[in-house]
Amino acid sequence: MLLPHASFAQTEQPTTPTTPKPSAEQLSALPKETAQFIEKGRMVALASDCAGCHTAPGGGKPLAGNYVMQTPLGAIVSTNITPSKTHGIGHYSEEDLSRAVREGKRKDGAHLYPAMPYDSYTQMTDEDLHALYVYLMQGVPAVDQAVQATKLPFPFNIRMSMLGWNTLFLDKKRFAPDASKSPEWNRGAYLVEALEHCAACHTPRNALMAADKSRAFAGAQLGPWFAPNITSDPVSGIGAWSVEELVQYLRTGRAEGKGQAAGGMAEAVENSLQFLPESDLRAMAVYLKALPPLRDAADANRTEGAHAQGTAHSEEPMQRGSRPQNSVEAVTSGASLFSAYCASCHQASGSGTPDQAYPSLYRNTATGLGRPDNLIAAILYGVQRNAAGKEVLMPRFDEKSYVDPLTNEQIAAIANHVLQHYGPATAGKISAADVQLARNGGPQPPLAQLQPYIAPSLGVLALVVALVLWWFFNRRKQGYRRYF
Numbered sequence: 084m085l086l087p088h089a090s091f092a093q094t095e096q097p098t099t100p101t102t103p104k105p106s107a108e109q110l111s112a113l114p115k116e117t118a119q120f121i122e123k124g125r126m127v128a129l130a131s132d133c134a135g136c137h138t139a140p141g142g143g144k145p146l147a148g149n150y151v152m153q154t155p156l157g158a159i160v161s162t163n164i165t166p167s168k169t170h171g172i173g174h175y176s177e178e179d180l181s182r183a184v185r186e187g188k189r190k191d192g193a194h195l196y197p198a199m200p201y202d203s204y205t206q207m208t209d210e211d212l213h214a215l216y217v218y219l220m221q222g223v224p225a226v227d228q229a230v231q232a233t234k235l236p237f238p239f240n241i242r243m244s245m246l247g248w249n250t251l252f253l254d255k256k257r258f259a260p261d262a263s264k265s266p267e268w269n270r271g272a273y274l275v276e277a278l279e280h281c282a283a284c285h286t287p288r289n290a291l292m293a294a295d296k297s298r299a300f301a302g303a304q305l306g307p308w309f310a311p312n313i314t315s316d317p318v319s320g321i322g323a324w325s326v327e328e329l330v331q332y333l334r335t336g337r338a339e340g341k342g343q344a345a346g347g348m349a350e351a352v353e354n355s356l357q358f359l360p361e362s363d364l365r366a367m368a369v370y371l372k373a374l375p376p377l378r379d380a381a382d383a384n385r386t387e388g389a390h391a392q393g394t395a396h397s398e399e400p401m402q403r404g405s406r407p408q409n410s411v412e413a414v415t416s417g418a419s420l421f422s423a424y425c426a427s428c429h430q431a432s433g434s435g436t437p438d439q440a441y442p443s444l445y446r447n448t449a450t451g452l453g454r455p456d457n458l459i460a461a462i463l464y465g466v467q468r469n470a471a472g473k474e475v476l477m478p479r480f481d482e483k484s485y486v487d488p489l490t491n492e493q494i495a496a497i498a499n500h501v502l503q504h505y506g507p508a509t510a511g512k513i514s515a516a517d518v519q520l521a522r523n524g525g526p527q528p529p530l531a532q533l534q535p536y537i538a539p540s541l542g543v544l545a546l547v548v549a550l551v552l553w554w555f556f557n558r559r560k561q562g563y564r565r566y567f
Contacts, residue, residue, distance in 0.1 A: 100129060100134070100354070100358050101134035101135075101138050101145050101354055102125060102128050102129050102133065102134045102145065102146075102354075102358075103125075103145045103146065103222065103223050103224060104125060104222075105121060105222045110122070113221070117217065117221065120213070120214045120217040120218070121214075121217055121218050121221055121222040122218075123211075123214040123218075124211075124214035124215045124216070124217050124218025124219065124222065125218050125222060126359075127207075127211045127214055127215045127218070127278065128215060128218060128219070129355055129358050129359065130274060130278040130279060130355065130359060130363070131204065131207075131215075131278045131279070131280070131355075132279065132280075132351055132354055132355035133146060133164065134146060134354050134355075135350050135351065135354035135355060136150055136152065136161045136198075136199070137150065137161045137162065137163075137164050138150060138354075144165075144226045144228065145165075145223070145224075145226075146163070146164050146165050146219075146223055146226070147163050147165055147171075147226040147228045147230075148160070148161045148162045148163040148164065148228075148230040149161065149163075149228070149230040149231060151231070152198055153306065153524060154198055155292075155306070155524075155525075155527055155528050155530075155531040156235060156236075156239045156292070156530065156531055156534070157234075157235040157236055157239060158233070158234075158235075159196055159198045159233050159235070160230055160231045160232065160233045161199075161230070162230060163226060163228060163229075163230055164219060164223075165219075165223050165224065165225050165226040166219060166220050166221075166223060166225045167225040167226055167227045167228070168225075169227050170226070170227055170228055170229050170230070171225060171226065171227075172190075172219065173220070173225060174190065175190055177212070177213065177216045180212070180215070180216050180219070181212055181216075183195065183201070184201060184204045184207065184212065184215070185201060185204055185205040185207060185212070185255070186201060186205065186249075186253070186255065187199065187201035187202075187245065187249060187253070193242050194242040194243065194245035194246060194249070195242075195245070196233075196235075196242075196245065197245075197248070197292070197293075200280040200283040201253075202252065202253055202254075202283075202293075202294070203276065203277055203278075203280035203282060203283055204277065204278075204280065205253065205254065205255050205256070205257075205277075206256065206257055206258040206273070206276060206277035207257070207258070207277055207278065208257060208258060208273075209257070211278075236534055237537070237538050238537055238538070238541075239534070248291065248293070251291070251293070252291070252293035252294075258272075258273050258276070258277050260273075265369075267362075267365070267366045267369050268366070268369055268370055268373060270362075270363065270366040271365075271366035271367045271368070271369050271370025271371070272370050274359075274363055274366060274367050274370075275367055275370050275371060279351075279355065279356070279367070281300065281313070282294055282299060282300060284303060284305055284310040284347055284348075285300045285301075285302060285303060285310045285311070285312075285313050286298065286299050286300055286301065286303055287301060287302065287303040287304075288303060288528065290528075290529050290530060291530065292528065292530055298377060299314075299374075299377075300312070300313050300314050300320075300371075300374055300377070301314060301319075301320075301377040301379070302319075302379065304456070304525060304526055304528075305346070305347055305525070306524050306525040307456065307459065307460040307463065307464070307520075307521035307522075307524060307525040308345070308346040308347060308456060308457055308460045308525070309452070309454060309456035309457055310347070310348070311389070311448065311452060311457075312377065312379060313371055313374070314371075314374045314375060314376050314377045315371070315372055315373065315374050315375070315376045316376035316377055316378050317376070317388060318378060318382045318385045318386065318387065318388050319376075319377065319378050319379040319382045319388070320374075320376060320377065320388075321371060321372070322372070322376060322388075323387075323388045323390070323391075324338065324341060324372075324390075326365060326368040326369060326372060328341055329364075329367075329368035329371060329372070330361070330364045330365055330368050332344070333352065333356045333357075333359075333364045333367060333368070334352075334356065334357050334361075334364055334470070334471060335352070335357065335470050335471040335473075336348070336349055336352040336353070336357075336468045336470045336471075336475070337439075337442070337475075339439050340390060340439075340443075340446055341390045341446075341447075341448060342389075342390060342447060342448035342449060343442055343447075343449070343466065343475075344468060344470075345449070345457065345460070345461055345466040345468075346457075346460060346464070349466065349467065349468035349470075350468075352468055352470045353468045353469050353470055357470045357471060379453075381453050381454070382453065385453075385507070388448075388451070389447075389448040389451035389452045389453070389507075390446055390447065390448050390451060391446060391451070392445065392446065392450065392451030392505075392506055392507040393433075393444070393445030393446060393447070393450060393451060393504065393505035393506055393507070394445055394504075394505075395432040395433060395434045395445060396432060396433060396445075396504040396505065397431040397432040397433075398418040398421075398422075398431075415492075415493075415496065416496065416500075417496040417497055417498075417499050417500030417501075417503075418500055420489075420493055420496050420497045420500070421497055421500045421501065424480070424487070424489070424497065425444075425497065425501075428441040428477075429441055429442070429443070429444050433445055433501070433504065433505045444501055444505040445504075445505035445506075447505070449461060450501055450502060450505045450506045451506055451507055453506075453507050453510060455498055455502065455510070455511075455513050455517065456521070456525070458498050458501060458502065458506075459494065459498055459513065459517065459518055459521045460521055461477065462480050462489070462494050462497060462498065463479060463480060463481040463494065463518070463521055463522060464479050464481060465477045465478050465479030465480070480494065481522060490515075491515035491516075491518040491519050491522070492515045494518045495513045495514055495515050495517065495518050498513045498518075499512060499513050
């Protein structure tokens with residue numbers, strides 16, 4: 084029953100940042116001050132994770148755009164931000180870049196969508212903005228490559244609508260240090276709130292897709308994934324994590340006995356966080372540990388966090404000999420499917436390997452959250468990241484799987500088996516419909532659900548207004564006739 088094809092591989096690989104770095108020879112040919120600004124700007128770009136969105140996966144040229152981001156409102160394509168004068172931002176002044184980065188407005192006056200997190204970058208300091216400009220213009224190779232046009236459905240394709248959104252939700256304040264806090268706390272606040280824009284994923288959204296600041300960092304749905312609560316609450320958040328564990332997680336994407344980064348967080352670790360200096364990672368951890376605690380409603384009766392849930396359990400002895408060797412019937416039970424697809428890496432007991440290269444399934448935030456989003460998404464889409472010189476890969480089992488695609492029913496059976504034995508006692512039952520929802524991209528926010536009805540509703544409204552105006556002017560015309 085233990086099939087080696089479902090491997091969670093971990094291999095030694097050199098980790099090279101996607102953010103371009105000029106050679107020593109190139110820098111030596113420039114004035115010293117310019118070279119210093121280029122290096123500082125490169126670090127700003129790394130901390131802001133520019134490459135994560137502006138570099139197409141699978142070998143795209145650095146910062147040349149064309150990364151198609153699937154959002155609840157439609158696909159948004161990232162732009163070319165190399166200094167190309169034909170397809171990039173080579174014709175941007177520093178003021179133009181500032182408006183784009185901190186106000187969400189392109190040089191031609193068109194509004195950007197907040198998939199580009201200018202509502203966080205608006206806090207970027209003038210010094211960092213200047214360094215970023217120098218880096219993008221003089222430290223990045225120009226790539227004369229066009230990108231696809233973003234084509235959102237009506238009415239989201241009306242960029243001018245962002246003017247109203249910005250009026251309601253964009254606070255254009257710059258970061259201001261808190262004199263009552265330590266320099267380390269202030270550095271962490273700047274990184275978390277501005278450059279690394281952590282709230283863009285970890286803060287829930289309101290009906291108009293703006294950050295709900297009353298629940299800042301309390302966790303949010305990201306398509307099929309769930310960005311967990313990262314406030315200091317010891318049960319729902321990271322209050323029970325040590326600073327050292329948080330630093331390790333940010334640098335490598337893994338904190339032993341706590342969790343592993345997947346989905347968007349794996350991309351953040353791979354493209355940005357692992358390249359920051361240790362002092363910055365520690366500052367972020369210090370700031371996160373100081374955030375006001377917010378408890379999730381589902382955790383009201385819990386006393387321990389997600390990482391403390393579950394125990395080792397094996398049903399392998401019961402699987403041995405339970406089926407004839409010549410059986411042609413499909414394996415359907417969660418225990419059997421787990422044995423076939425999961426136990427070869429995570430062990431029959433779910434305890435993982437001794438070095439946790441293949442992680443434990445109990446005392447793991449993916450299984451202990453009390454909600455199945457990340458467990459289902461990990462099975463469907465796999466886990467992949469290259470951090471700290473190690474390539475980590477768990478294969479995906481959706482229809483694009485190169486291993487063995489699993490049906491919704493099979494994934495639901497595996498997930499239920501995992502949660503039953505390695506998750507919290509309060510874990511609910513997962514259905515095939517839950518898996519299909521994740522396969523479709525996750526729950527849709529209310530604004531996306533309303534989209535198909537917006538155009539017809541506007542049409543009906545226009546017709547009603549036209550009829551009212553016709554009636555009004557007709558009555559008025561009849562009144563004039565009676566008068567004369």
